[in-house]
Amino acid sequence: MxxxxxxxxxxxxxxxxxxxxxxxxxxxxxxxxxxxxxxxxxxxxxxxxxxxxxxxxEQPVRYGPPVAGTRQFIAIGLNYADHAAETGQAAPPEPVIFTKAVSCIQGCGDDVRKPRLATKMDWEVELGIVIGERTSYVDKDKALDHVAGYLVVDDLSERQFQMERGQTWDRGKGCETFGPVGPWLVTSDEVGNPQDLDMWLDVNGVRMQTGNTRTMIFDCAELVSYVSEFMLLLPGDIITTGTPPGVGMGKSPQVWLKEGDVIELGIEKLGAQKHKVIAWNDGR
Structure with a gap:
Protein backbone atom coordinates (compact mmCIF):
# COMPACT_ATOMS: atom_id res chain seq x y z
CA MET A 1 0.00 0.00 0.00
CA GLU A 58 -9.47 15.09 -7.13
CA GLN A 59 -5.79 15.78 -7.75
CA PRO A 60 -3.48 17.67 -7.64
CA VAL A 61 -3.31 18.07 -3.88
CA ARG A 62 -0.59 18.96 -1.40
CA TYR A 63 0.97 15.85 0.14
CA GLY A 64 2.02 16.39 3.73
CA PRO A 65 4.29 14.12 5.77
CA PRO A 66 2.76 10.65 5.32
CA VAL A 67 3.21 9.75 9.00
CA ALA A 68 1.52 11.58 11.87
CA GLY A 69 2.99 11.91 15.34
CA THR A 70 6.61 10.99 14.63
CA ARG A 71 8.39 11.22 17.98
CA GLN A 72 11.95 10.51 16.83
CA PHE A 73 13.72 11.31 13.58
CA ILE A 74 16.94 9.29 13.76
CA ALA A 75 19.65 9.64 11.12
CA ILE A 76 22.62 7.51 10.13
CA GLY A 77 25.78 9.17 8.84
CA LEU A 78 28.44 7.92 6.44
CA ASN A 79 26.50 4.75 5.59
CA TYR A 80 27.61 4.47 1.96
CA ALA A 81 31.28 3.63 1.44
CA ASP A 82 31.57 5.81 -1.67
CA HIS A 83 29.96 8.79 0.12
CA ALA A 84 32.36 8.43 3.06
CA ALA A 85 35.24 8.44 0.58
CA GLU A 86 34.04 11.62 -1.16
CA THR A 87 33.94 13.42 2.19
CA GLY A 88 37.46 12.25 3.04
CA GLN A 89 36.34 10.11 5.97
CA ALA A 90 36.88 6.43 6.67
CA ALA A 91 33.94 4.03 6.65
CA PRO A 92 32.78 3.78 10.29
CA PRO A 93 33.15 0.50 12.22
CA GLU A 94 29.65 0.99 13.67
CA PRO A 95 26.69 3.08 12.50
CA VAL A 96 27.00 6.81 13.14
CA ILE A 97 23.81 7.98 14.87
CA PHE A 98 22.56 11.55 15.12
CA THR A 99 19.11 13.13 15.34
CA LYS A 100 17.10 15.47 13.19
CA ALA A 101 14.56 17.60 15.03
CA VAL A 102 11.02 16.34 14.44
CA SER A 103 10.06 20.00 13.92
CA CYS A 104 11.97 19.93 10.59
CA ILE A 105 9.61 17.33 9.07
CA GLN A 106 7.46 18.65 6.22
CA GLY A 107 5.76 17.63 3.00
CA CYS A 108 7.57 16.48 -0.10
CA GLY A 109 6.70 19.51 -2.21
CA ASP A 110 6.92 22.25 0.39
CA ASP A 111 9.53 24.99 -0.01
CA VAL A 112 12.72 24.61 2.02
CA ARG A 113 14.04 27.70 3.78
CA LYS A 114 17.68 28.68 3.85
CA PRO A 115 18.50 29.41 7.52
CA ARG A 116 19.76 32.78 8.62
CA LEU A 117 23.58 32.82 8.52
CA ALA A 118 23.64 29.66 6.39
CA THR A 119 26.58 29.50 3.96
CA LYS A 120 26.90 25.79 3.12
CA MET A 121 23.41 24.34 2.61
CA ASP A 122 23.52 20.83 1.12
CA TRP A 123 21.24 18.04 -0.14
CA GLU A 124 21.08 14.28 0.54
CA VAL A 125 18.64 11.76 -0.95
CA GLU A 126 18.00 9.00 1.59
CA LEU A 127 15.84 5.94 2.22
CA GLY A 128 13.69 6.41 5.32
CA ILE A 129 12.52 3.48 7.46
CA VAL A 130 9.19 3.91 9.27
CA ILE A 131 8.79 1.89 12.46
CA GLY A 132 5.47 0.09 12.90
CA GLU A 133 5.90 -1.71 16.22
CA ARG A 134 7.40 -0.91 19.61
CA THR A 135 11.03 -1.92 19.13
CA SER A 136 13.70 -2.51 21.76
CA TYR A 137 16.75 -4.82 21.55
CA VAL A 138 15.42 -6.52 18.43
CA ASP A 139 17.65 -9.11 16.74
CA LYS A 140 18.70 -8.37 13.17
CA ASP A 141 16.80 -11.36 11.77
CA LYS A 142 13.56 -10.03 13.32
CA ALA A 143 14.20 -6.31 12.79
CA LEU A 144 12.30 -5.82 9.53
CA ASP A 145 9.20 -7.36 11.11
CA HIS A 146 9.04 -4.11 13.11
CA VAL A 147 9.05 -1.93 9.99
CA ALA A 148 5.75 -0.59 8.62
CA GLY A 149 7.27 0.73 5.41
CA TYR A 150 9.66 3.10 3.68
CA LEU A 151 9.69 6.62 2.27
CA VAL A 152 11.91 9.19 0.55
CA VAL A 153 13.83 11.65 2.74
CA ASP A 154 15.83 14.71 1.73
CA ASP A 155 18.28 14.99 4.62
CA LEU A 156 19.02 18.66 4.12
CA SER A 157 22.09 19.93 5.95
CA GLU A 158 23.88 23.16 6.76
CA ARG A 159 27.50 21.99 6.68
CA GLN A 160 28.99 25.03 8.37
CA PHE A 161 26.63 24.54 11.33
CA GLN A 162 27.27 20.78 11.23
CA MET A 163 31.04 20.61 10.83
CA GLU A 164 32.47 23.90 12.03
CA ARG A 165 30.49 24.86 15.13
CA GLY A 166 31.11 22.08 17.65
CA GLN A 167 31.35 18.36 18.13
CA THR A 168 27.81 17.25 17.24
CA TRP A 169 26.12 17.19 13.85
CA ASP A 170 22.58 17.85 15.09
CA ARG A 171 22.75 21.64 14.87
CA GLY A 172 23.21 21.47 11.09
CA LYS A 173 20.57 18.81 10.46
CA GLY A 174 17.36 19.89 12.19
CA CYS A 175 16.84 23.42 10.88
CA GLU A 176 13.23 24.29 10.07
CA THR A 177 12.11 22.61 6.78
CA PHE A 178 15.24 20.37 6.67
CA GLY A 179 13.23 17.13 6.68
CA PRO A 180 10.98 16.74 3.62
CA VAL A 181 9.51 13.21 3.67
CA GLY A 182 7.18 11.36 1.31
CA PRO A 183 5.18 11.71 -0.89
CA TRP A 184 3.87 8.48 0.56
CA LEU A 185 4.75 5.67 2.92
CA VAL A 186 5.04 2.44 0.95
CA THR A 187 4.41 -0.63 3.10
CA SER A 188 7.11 -3.25 3.43
CA ASP A 189 5.22 -5.92 1.49
CA GLU A 190 5.02 -3.67 -1.58
CA VAL A 191 8.68 -2.59 -1.40
CA GLY A 192 10.13 -6.08 -1.02
CA ASN A 193 13.90 -6.01 -0.66
CA PRO A 194 14.92 -2.54 0.61
CA GLN A 195 18.56 -3.22 -0.32
CA ASP A 196 18.03 -2.96 -4.08
CA LEU A 197 16.45 0.43 -4.73
CA ASP A 198 17.80 2.97 -7.21
CA MET A 199 17.97 6.56 -5.97
CA TRP A 200 18.74 9.94 -7.53
CA LEU A 201 18.79 13.69 -6.91
CA ASP A 202 18.92 16.68 -9.29
CA VAL A 203 19.54 20.36 -8.58
CA ASN A 204 18.17 22.75 -11.21
CA GLY A 205 17.81 19.82 -13.59
CA VAL A 206 21.42 18.66 -13.21
CA ARG A 207 21.97 15.13 -11.87
CA MET A 208 23.98 15.32 -8.64
CA GLN A 209 23.39 11.94 -6.98
CA THR A 210 22.91 8.49 -8.44
CA GLY A 211 23.05 5.43 -6.22
CA ASN A 212 21.46 2.24 -4.99
CA THR A 213 20.69 1.06 -1.48
CA ARG A 214 22.72 -2.11 -2.10
CA THR A 215 25.89 -0.10 -1.38
CA MET A 216 24.94 0.68 2.22
CA ILE A 217 27.62 -0.28 4.72
CA PHE A 218 24.96 -1.26 7.30
CA ASP A 219 21.70 -2.53 5.83
CA CYS A 220 18.20 -1.66 7.03
CA ALA A 221 17.80 -4.70 9.27
CA GLU A 222 21.14 -4.07 10.93
CA LEU A 223 20.31 -0.39 11.47
CA VAL A 224 16.95 -1.07 13.13
CA SER A 225 18.56 -3.68 15.38
CA TYR A 226 21.51 -1.44 16.23
CA VAL A 227 19.50 1.69 16.98
CA SER A 228 17.11 -0.33 19.18
CA GLU A 229 20.04 -1.13 21.48
CA PHE A 230 20.32 2.52 22.45
CA MET A 231 16.75 3.84 22.38
CA LEU A 232 13.17 2.64 22.34
CA LEU A 233 11.71 2.96 18.84
CA LEU A 234 7.99 3.67 18.60
CA PRO A 235 5.45 3.42 15.77
CA GLY A 236 5.83 6.34 13.40
CA ASP A 237 9.50 6.94 14.21
CA ILE A 238 11.70 7.45 11.15
CA ILE A 239 15.27 6.24 10.64
CA THR A 240 16.90 7.88 7.63
CA THR A 241 19.68 5.63 6.46
CA GLY A 242 22.44 7.66 4.78
CA THR A 243 23.16 8.95 1.30
CA PRO A 244 25.10 7.87 -1.78
CA PRO A 245 27.86 10.06 -3.28
CA GLY A 246 27.20 13.35 -5.02
CA VAL A 247 26.49 15.77 -2.18
CA GLY A 248 27.62 19.37 -2.55
CA MET A 249 30.25 19.01 0.16
CA GLY A 250 31.92 16.20 -1.79
CA LYS A 251 32.25 18.04 -5.08
CA SER A 252 35.39 19.83 -6.26
CA PRO A 253 34.87 22.72 -6.06
CA GLN A 254 32.17 22.37 -3.43
CA VAL A 255 28.65 23.41 -4.42
CA TRP A 256 26.07 24.84 -2.01
CA LEU A 257 22.36 25.45 -2.36
CA LYS A 258 21.21 29.01 -2.92
CA GLU A 259 17.88 30.77 -2.92
CA GLY A 260 15.86 29.89 -6.02
CA ASP A 261 17.42 26.45 -6.53
CA VAL A 262 15.02 23.60 -7.27
CA ILE A 263 15.76 20.15 -5.80
CA GLU A 264 14.18 17.01 -7.28
CA LEU A 265 14.84 13.55 -5.89
CA GLY A 266 13.38 10.09 -5.79
CA ILE A 267 13.78 6.43 -4.93
CA GLU A 268 12.58 3.46 -6.94
CA LYS A 269 9.09 2.30 -5.80
CA LEU A 270 8.84 5.19 -3.30
CA GLY A 271 8.03 8.21 -5.44
CA ALA A 272 9.68 11.59 -5.91
CA GLN A 273 9.97 15.00 -4.25
CA LYS A 274 10.40 18.51 -5.62
CA HIS A 275 11.05 21.61 -3.57
CA LYS A 276 12.41 25.11 -3.98
CA VAL A 277 14.96 26.84 -1.76
CA ILE A 278 13.58 30.13 -0.47
CA ALA A 279 14.93 32.88 1.78
CA TRP A 280 14.45 32.89 5.51
CA ASN A 281 11.47 35.01 6.54
CA ASP A 282 10.95 35.71 10.24
CA GLY A 283 7.41 36.93 9.64
CA ARG A 284 6.19 34.13 7.34
Whole structure:
Protein backbone atom coordinates (compact mmCIF):
# COMPACT_ATOMS: atom_id res chain seq x y z
CA MET A 1 0.00 0.00 0.00
CA UNK A 2 0.90 3.63 -0.50
CA UNK A 3 -0.36 5.64 2.46
CA UNK A 4 -0.54 9.42 2.35
CA UNK A 5 -1.67 12.49 4.25
CA UNK A 6 -3.03 15.23 2.04
CA UNK A 7 -4.33 18.77 2.42
CA UNK A 8 -3.18 22.03 3.94
CA UNK A 9 -0.31 21.96 6.44
CA UNK A 10 -1.61 21.10 9.88
CA UNK A 11 -4.97 19.92 8.52
CA UNK A 12 -3.98 16.84 6.50
CA UNK A 13 -6.39 13.95 5.99
CA UNK A 14 -5.33 10.27 5.74
CA UNK A 15 -5.51 8.58 2.38
CA UNK A 16 -4.10 5.90 0.13
CA UNK A 17 -3.13 5.57 -3.50
CA UNK A 18 -5.06 2.76 -5.18
CA UNK A 19 -3.80 0.34 -7.84
CA UNK A 20 -4.80 2.77 -10.62
CA UNK A 21 -2.94 5.70 -9.06
CA UNK A 22 -6.08 7.36 -7.69
CA UNK A 23 -6.09 9.13 -4.33
CA UNK A 24 -8.68 7.71 -1.93
CA UNK A 25 -9.82 9.38 1.29
CA UNK A 26 -9.40 7.27 4.45
CA UNK A 27 -10.80 9.91 6.80
CA UNK A 28 -13.95 7.90 7.56
CA UNK A 29 -11.91 4.74 8.26
CA UNK A 30 -8.94 5.86 10.37
CA UNK A 31 -8.22 8.98 12.39
CA UNK A 32 -4.78 9.43 10.82
CA UNK A 33 -1.72 7.55 9.56
CA UNK A 34 -0.58 7.08 13.13
CA UNK A 35 0.59 4.38 15.52
CA UNK A 36 -2.70 2.47 15.39
CA UNK A 37 -2.81 2.51 11.60
CA UNK A 38 0.86 1.49 11.26
CA UNK A 39 0.54 -1.60 13.46
CA UNK A 40 0.29 -5.02 11.79
CA UNK A 41 -3.38 -5.17 12.69
CA UNK A 42 -4.02 -1.65 11.41
CA UNK A 43 -2.36 -2.30 8.07
CA UNK A 44 -4.20 -5.60 7.68
CA UNK A 45 -7.52 -3.79 8.22
CA UNK A 46 -6.69 -1.37 5.41
CA UNK A 47 -5.67 -4.19 3.07
CA UNK A 48 -9.01 -5.89 3.69
CA UNK A 49 -11.03 -2.85 2.59
CA UNK A 50 -12.72 -2.57 -0.78
CA UNK A 51 -10.73 0.46 -1.92
CA UNK A 52 -13.14 1.16 -4.77
CA UNK A 53 -15.72 2.16 -2.16
CA UNK A 54 -13.49 4.83 -0.64
CA UNK A 55 -14.15 8.44 -1.73
CA UNK A 56 -12.05 9.61 -4.66
CA UNK A 57 -10.06 12.81 -4.17
CA GLU A 58 -9.47 15.09 -7.13
CA GLN A 59 -5.79 15.78 -7.75
CA PRO A 60 -3.48 17.67 -7.64
CA VAL A 61 -3.31 18.07 -3.88
CA ARG A 62 -0.59 18.96 -1.40
CA TYR A 63 0.97 15.85 0.14
CA GLY A 64 2.02 16.39 3.73
CA PRO A 65 4.29 14.12 5.77
CA PRO A 66 2.76 10.65 5.32
CA VAL A 67 3.21 9.75 9.00
CA ALA A 68 1.52 11.58 11.87
CA GLY A 69 2.99 11.91 15.34
CA THR A 70 6.61 10.99 14.63
CA ARG A 71 8.39 11.22 17.98
CA GLN A 72 11.95 10.51 16.83
CA PHE A 73 13.72 11.31 13.58
CA ILE A 74 16.94 9.29 13.76
CA ALA A 75 19.65 9.64 11.12
CA ILE A 76 22.62 7.51 10.13
CA GLY A 77 25.78 9.17 8.84
CA LEU A 78 28.44 7.92 6.44
CA ASN A 79 26.50 4.75 5.59
CA TYR A 80 27.61 4.47 1.96
CA ALA A 81 31.28 3.63 1.44
CA ASP A 82 31.57 5.81 -1.67
CA HIS A 83 29.96 8.79 0.12
CA ALA A 84 32.36 8.43 3.06
CA ALA A 85 35.24 8.44 0.58
CA GLU A 86 34.04 11.62 -1.16
CA THR A 87 33.94 13.42 2.19
CA GLY A 88 37.46 12.25 3.04
CA GLN A 89 36.34 10.11 5.97
CA ALA A 90 36.88 6.43 6.67
CA ALA A 91 33.94 4.03 6.65
CA PRO A 92 32.78 3.78 10.29
CA PRO A 93 33.15 0.50 12.22
CA GLU A 94 29.65 0.99 13.67
CA PRO A 95 26.69 3.08 12.50
CA VAL A 96 27.00 6.81 13.14
CA ILE A 97 23.81 7.98 14.87
CA PHE A 98 22.56 11.55 15.12
CA THR A 99 19.11 13.13 15.34
CA LYS A 100 17.10 15.47 13.19
CA ALA A 101 14.56 17.60 15.03
CA VAL A 102 11.02 16.34 14.44
CA SER A 103 10.06 20.00 13.92
CA CYS A 104 11.97 19.93 10.59
CA ILE A 105 9.61 17.33 9.07
CA GLN A 106 7.46 18.65 6.22
CA GLY A 107 5.76 17.63 3.00
CA CYS A 108 7.57 16.48 -0.10
CA GLY A 109 6.70 19.51 -2.21
CA ASP A 110 6.92 22.25 0.39
CA ASP A 111 9.53 24.99 -0.01
CA VAL A 112 12.72 24.61 2.02
CA ARG A 113 14.04 27.70 3.78
CA LYS A 114 17.68 28.68 3.85
CA PRO A 115 18.50 29.41 7.52
CA ARG A 116 19.76 32.78 8.62
CA LEU A 117 23.58 32.82 8.52
CA ALA A 118 23.64 29.66 6.39
CA THR A 119 26.58 29.50 3.96
CA LYS A 120 26.90 25.79 3.12
CA MET A 121 23.41 24.34 2.61
CA ASP A 122 23.52 20.83 1.12
CA TRP A 123 21.24 18.04 -0.14
CA GLU A 124 21.08 14.28 0.54
CA VAL A 125 18.64 11.76 -0.95
CA GLU A 126 18.00 9.00 1.59
CA LEU A 127 15.84 5.94 2.22
CA GLY A 128 13.69 6.41 5.32
CA ILE A 129 12.52 3.48 7.46
CA VAL A 130 9.19 3.91 9.27
CA ILE A 131 8.79 1.89 12.46
CA GLY A 132 5.47 0.09 12.90
CA GLU A 133 5.90 -1.71 16.22
CA ARG A 134 7.40 -0.91 19.61
CA THR A 135 11.03 -1.92 19.13
CA SER A 136 13.70 -2.51 21.76
CA TYR A 137 16.75 -4.82 21.55
CA VAL A 138 15.42 -6.52 18.43
CA ASP A 139 17.65 -9.11 16.74
CA LYS A 140 18.70 -8.37 13.17
CA ASP A 141 16.80 -11.36 11.77
CA LYS A 142 13.56 -10.03 13.32
CA ALA A 143 14.20 -6.31 12.79
CA LEU A 144 12.30 -5.82 9.53
CA ASP A 145 9.20 -7.36 11.11
CA HIS A 146 9.04 -4.11 13.11
CA VAL A 147 9.05 -1.93 9.99
CA ALA A 148 5.75 -0.59 8.62
CA GLY A 149 7.27 0.73 5.41
CA TYR A 150 9.66 3.10 3.68
CA LEU A 151 9.69 6.62 2.27
CA VAL A 152 11.91 9.19 0.55
CA VAL A 153 13.83 11.65 2.74
CA ASP A 154 15.83 14.71 1.73
CA ASP A 155 18.28 14.99 4.62
CA LEU A 156 19.02 18.66 4.12
CA SER A 157 22.09 19.93 5.95
CA GLU A 158 23.88 23.16 6.76
CA ARG A 159 27.50 21.99 6.68
CA GLN A 160 28.99 25.03 8.37
CA PHE A 161 26.63 24.54 11.33
CA GLN A 162 27.27 20.78 11.23
CA MET A 163 31.04 20.61 10.83
CA GLU A 164 32.47 23.90 12.03
CA ARG A 165 30.49 24.86 15.13
CA GLY A 166 31.11 22.08 17.65
CA GLN A 167 31.35 18.36 18.13
CA THR A 168 27.81 17.25 17.24
CA TRP A 169 26.12 17.19 13.85
CA ASP A 170 22.58 17.85 15.09
CA ARG A 171 22.75 21.64 14.87
CA GLY A 172 23.21 21.47 11.09
CA LYS A 173 20.57 18.81 10.46
CA GLY A 174 17.36 19.89 12.19
CA CYS A 175 16.84 23.42 10.88
CA GLU A 176 13.23 24.29 10.07
CA THR A 177 12.11 22.61 6.78
CA PHE A 178 15.24 20.37 6.67
CA GLY A 179 13.23 17.13 6.68
CA PRO A 180 10.98 16.74 3.62
CA VAL A 181 9.51 13.21 3.67
CA GLY A 182 7.18 11.36 1.31
CA PRO A 183 5.18 11.71 -0.89
CA TRP A 184 3.87 8.48 0.56
CA LEU A 185 4.75 5.67 2.92
CA VAL A 186 5.04 2.44 0.95
CA THR A 187 4.41 -0.63 3.10
CA SER A 188 7.11 -3.25 3.43
CA ASP A 189 5.22 -5.92 1.49
CA GLU A 190 5.02 -3.67 -1.58
CA VAL A 191 8.68 -2.59 -1.40
CA GLY A 192 10.13 -6.08 -1.02
CA ASN A 193 13.90 -6.01 -0.66
CA PRO A 194 14.92 -2.54 0.61
CA GLN A 195 18.56 -3.22 -0.32
CA ASP A 196 18.03 -2.96 -4.08
CA LEU A 197 16.45 0.43 -4.73
CA ASP A 198 17.80 2.97 -7.21
CA MET A 199 17.97 6.56 -5.97
CA TRP A 200 18.74 9.94 -7.53
CA LEU A 201 18.79 13.69 -6.91
CA ASP A 202 18.92 16.68 -9.29
CA VAL A 203 19.54 20.36 -8.58
CA ASN A 204 18.17 22.75 -11.21
CA GLY A 205 17.81 19.82 -13.59
CA VAL A 206 21.42 18.66 -13.21
CA ARG A 207 21.97 15.13 -11.87
CA MET A 208 23.98 15.32 -8.64
CA GLN A 209 23.39 11.94 -6.98
CA THR A 210 22.91 8.49 -8.44
CA GLY A 211 23.05 5.43 -6.22
CA ASN A 212 21.46 2.24 -4.99
CA THR A 213 20.69 1.06 -1.48
CA ARG A 214 22.72 -2.11 -2.10
CA THR A 215 25.89 -0.10 -1.38
CA MET A 216 24.94 0.68 2.22
CA ILE A 217 27.62 -0.28 4.72
CA PHE A 218 24.96 -1.26 7.30
CA ASP A 219 21.70 -2.53 5.83
CA CYS A 220 18.20 -1.66 7.03
CA ALA A 221 17.80 -4.70 9.27
CA GLU A 222 21.14 -4.07 10.93
CA LEU A 223 20.31 -0.39 11.47
CA VAL A 224 16.95 -1.07 13.13
CA SER A 225 18.56 -3.68 15.38
CA TYR A 226 21.51 -1.44 16.23
CA VAL A 227 19.50 1.69 16.98
CA SER A 228 17.11 -0.33 19.18
CA GLU A 229 20.04 -1.13 21.48
CA PHE A 230 20.32 2.52 22.45
CA MET A 231 16.75 3.84 22.38
CA LEU A 232 13.17 2.64 22.34
CA LEU A 233 11.71 2.96 18.84
CA LEU A 234 7.99 3.67 18.60
CA PRO A 235 5.45 3.42 15.77
CA GLY A 236 5.83 6.34 13.40
CA ASP A 237 9.50 6.94 14.21
CA ILE A 238 11.70 7.45 11.15
CA ILE A 239 15.27 6.24 10.64
CA THR A 240 16.90 7.88 7.63
CA THR A 241 19.68 5.63 6.46
CA GLY A 242 22.44 7.66 4.78
CA THR A 243 23.16 8.95 1.30
CA PRO A 244 25.10 7.87 -1.78
CA PRO A 245 27.86 10.06 -3.28
CA GLY A 246 27.20 13.35 -5.02
CA VAL A 247 26.49 15.77 -2.18
CA GLY A 248 27.62 19.37 -2.55
CA MET A 249 30.25 19.01 0.16
CA GLY A 250 31.92 16.20 -1.79
CA LYS A 251 32.25 18.04 -5.08
CA SER A 252 35.39 19.83 -6.26
CA PRO A 253 34.87 22.72 -6.06
CA GLN A 254 32.17 22.37 -3.43
CA VAL A 255 28.65 23.41 -4.42
CA TRP A 256 26.07 24.84 -2.01
CA LEU A 257 22.36 25.45 -2.36
CA LYS A 258 21.21 29.01 -2.92
CA GLU A 259 17.88 30.77 -2.92
CA GLY A 260 15.86 29.89 -6.02
CA ASP A 261 17.42 26.45 -6.53
CA VAL A 262 15.02 23.60 -7.27
CA ILE A 263 15.76 20.15 -5.80
CA GLU A 264 14.18 17.01 -7.28
CA LEU A 265 14.84 13.55 -5.89
CA GLY A 266 13.38 10.09 -5.79
CA ILE A 267 13.78 6.43 -4.93
CA GLU A 268 12.58 3.46 -6.94
CA LYS A 269 9.09 2.30 -5.80
CA LEU A 270 8.84 5.19 -3.30
CA GLY A 271 8.03 8.21 -5.44
CA ALA A 272 9.68 11.59 -5.91
CA GLN A 273 9.97 15.00 -4.25
CA LYS A 274 10.40 18.51 -5.62
CA HIS A 275 11.05 21.61 -3.57
CA LYS A 276 12.41 25.11 -3.98
CA VAL A 277 14.96 26.84 -1.76
CA ILE A 278 13.58 30.13 -0.47
CA ALA A 279 14.93 32.88 1.78
CA TRP A 280 14.45 32.89 5.51
CA ASN A 281 11.47 35.01 6.54
CA ASP A 282 10.95 35.71 10.24
CA GLY A 283 7.41 36.93 9.64
CA ARG A 284 6.19 34.13 7.34
Missing amino acids: KLVRFGDAGAERPGLIDADGNLRDLGDVVADIDADTLSREGLDRLRALDWSMLPLV
